[in-house]
Amino acid sequence: MSDDADQLLVERTRRGDMQAFEMLVVKYQRRIERLIGRFVRDVDLVPDLAQETFIRAYRAIPQFRGESAFYTWLYRIAVNTAKKALSDMKRDPVLTESALASSSDEDDETNRPRHELSHDETPEALMASREIAGTVNSAIEALPEDLRQAILLREVEGLSYEEIALAMACPIGTVRSRIFRAREAIAVKLRPLLDTKQGQRW
Amino acid sequence: MTEPDLPEDRTRAREQLSSLMDGDADAESVAQVCRQWCQDADTRAQWHAYHLIGDVLRSDDLSQRSAGDAAFLRGVRERLAHEPIVLAPAPVQVPADVAGDTVLVEQRAQAGGGGRSRFHPRRWVAPVGMAAGVALVAGAVLVTRPGNGLADLTMASVTRVEQTQGSTDPKAPMADTELVRYLDAHQQFPGTLALGPAPGFLRSATYEPTPSR
Numbered sequence: 306m307s308d309d310a311d312q313l314l315v316e317r318t319r320r321g322d323m324q325a326f327e328m329l330v331v332k333y334q335r336r337i338e339r340l341i342g343r344f345v346r347d348v349d350l351v352p353d354l355a356q357e358t359f360i361r362a363y364r365a366i367p368q369f370r371g372e373s374a375f376y377t378w379l380y381r382i383a384v385n386t387a388k389k390a391l392s393d394m395k396r397d398p399v400l401t402e403s404a405l406a407s408s409s410d411e412d413d414e415t416n417r418p419r420h421e422l423s424h425d426e427t428p429e430a431l432m433a434s435r436e437i438a439g440t441v442n443s444a445i446e447a448l449p450e451d452l453r454q455a456i457l458l459r460e461v462e463g464l465s466y467e468e469i470a471l472a473m474a475c476p477i478g479t480v481r482s483r484i485f486r487a488r489e490a491i492a493v494k495l496r497p498l499l500d501t502k503q504g505q506r507w
Numbered sequence: 508m509t510e511p512d513l514p515e516d517r518t519r520a521r522e523q524l525s526s527l528m529d530g531d532a533d534a535e536s537v538a539q540v541c542r543q544w545c546q547d548a549d550t551r552a553q554w555h556a557y558h559l560i561g562d563v564l565r566s567d568d569l570s571q572r573s574a575g576d577a578a579f580l581r582g583v584r585e586r587l588a589h590e591p592i593v594l595a596p597a598p599v600q601v602p603a604d605v606a607g608d609t610v611l612v613e614q615r616a617q618a619g620g621g622g623r624s625r626f627h628p629r630r631w632v633a634p635v636g637m638a639a640g641v642a643l644v645a646g647a648v649l650v651t652r653p654g655n656g657l658a659d660l661t662m663a664s665v666t667r668v669e670q671t672q673g674s675t676d677p678k679a680p681m682a683d684t685e686l687v688r689y690l691d692a693h694q695q696f697p698g699t700l701a702l703g704p705a706p707g708f709l710r711s712a713t714y715e716p717t718p719s720r
Contacts, residue, residue, distance in 0.1 A: 363593060485526075
């Protein structure tokens with residue numbers, strides 16, 4: 306989202322705060338898994354490589370100077386991790402071509418991968434995914450206009466609070482409050498779906 | 508829009524989470540959220556839910572991977588437990604006056620045609636360290652030399668006194684023959700300092716020159 310949004314958590318991580326790094330993991334894990342899924346067809350490898358990406362990022366974070374956004378930096382680590390895994394696989398005759406994604410040179414994370422069904426794509430998982438997306442979208446539709454506009458400007462358009470305040474002609478405090486209330490309203494609907502999932506013990 | 512019977516402190520904690528997500532939090536509230544993250548499962552679950560909402564709004568397919576998010580974090584946490592805690596060097600806060608001095612020294616060095624700065628603390632470290640080391644070793648050798656360490660000292664003093672006997676300056680302290688007699692009278696004590704000096708001897712060695720009349 307915002308280049309500066311991660312700065313506080315990155316700084317705390319650089320000073321040894323593991324909790325701050327865990328918050329960054331939860332924020333980016335889905336995007337990193339999807340990105341790695343573009344390279345590696347073996348779906349069982351995807352979470353492992355995504356974890357490896359975060360461990361490498363953690364080791365290297367003292368060298369992160371903030372010249373780019375944290376996610377841009379993390380993205381490159383994920384791409385390098387996936388490419389190294391592919392290179393290792395090609396040298397290992399035990400692994401078959403089925404482990405390799407057919408379009409490994411394309412690292413555009415917005416493209417959907419074309420590979421076999423994974424555990425995330427079983428009928429049950431797809432149904433759960435559709436349920437989550439449907440719940441979020443219907444909750445958005447049910448929001449009052451000012452709350453819906455505020456959260457969409459933030460999450461979809463990536464505007465800062467200052468920019469949203471200008472766009473909506475209201476104080477920044479009001480923007481902050483609207484976005485929070487919108488998130489809460491959607492989370493009230495979403496949490497029951499998430500909390501009942503197996504393994505979702507936070 | 509929030510949960511109806513949510514306690515006020517819980518609502519405040521979630522507000523902090525929402526602000527932190529958007530990079531709109533101060534250092535104190537970030538520290539507070541990190542403490543809550545450690546202790547409070549609701550904070551972790553809410554942080555996940557808020558981010559999943561954002562992900563779904565941007566791209567539906569990101570919700571496909573949300574089923575194992577908590578397990579994923581546990582896996583990362585287990586691996587992080589085997590990693591050394593990272594500590595990036597913090598920038599040194601130089602006081603304004605010291606910083607000004609540094610700039611001044613640099614400007615002087617540049618003004619001298621790129622010559623070396625006359626006062627560079629690092630250049631003093633090696634020579635001073637070597638001198639301190641030599642002094643320490645010399646002192647240790649002197650004290651631990653068996654037998655005549657003090658005798659050497661005494662003889663050196665006597666020699667200097669004898670060398671200055673012909674001095675024309677009556678106020679020269681080493682010209683006083685009382686000192687020579689005093690030291691000669693105590694020749695029986697050399698060596699006792701290293702093995703356990705008599706404090707009284709050290710005290711009695713204090714010399715007070717007789718005022719000249």
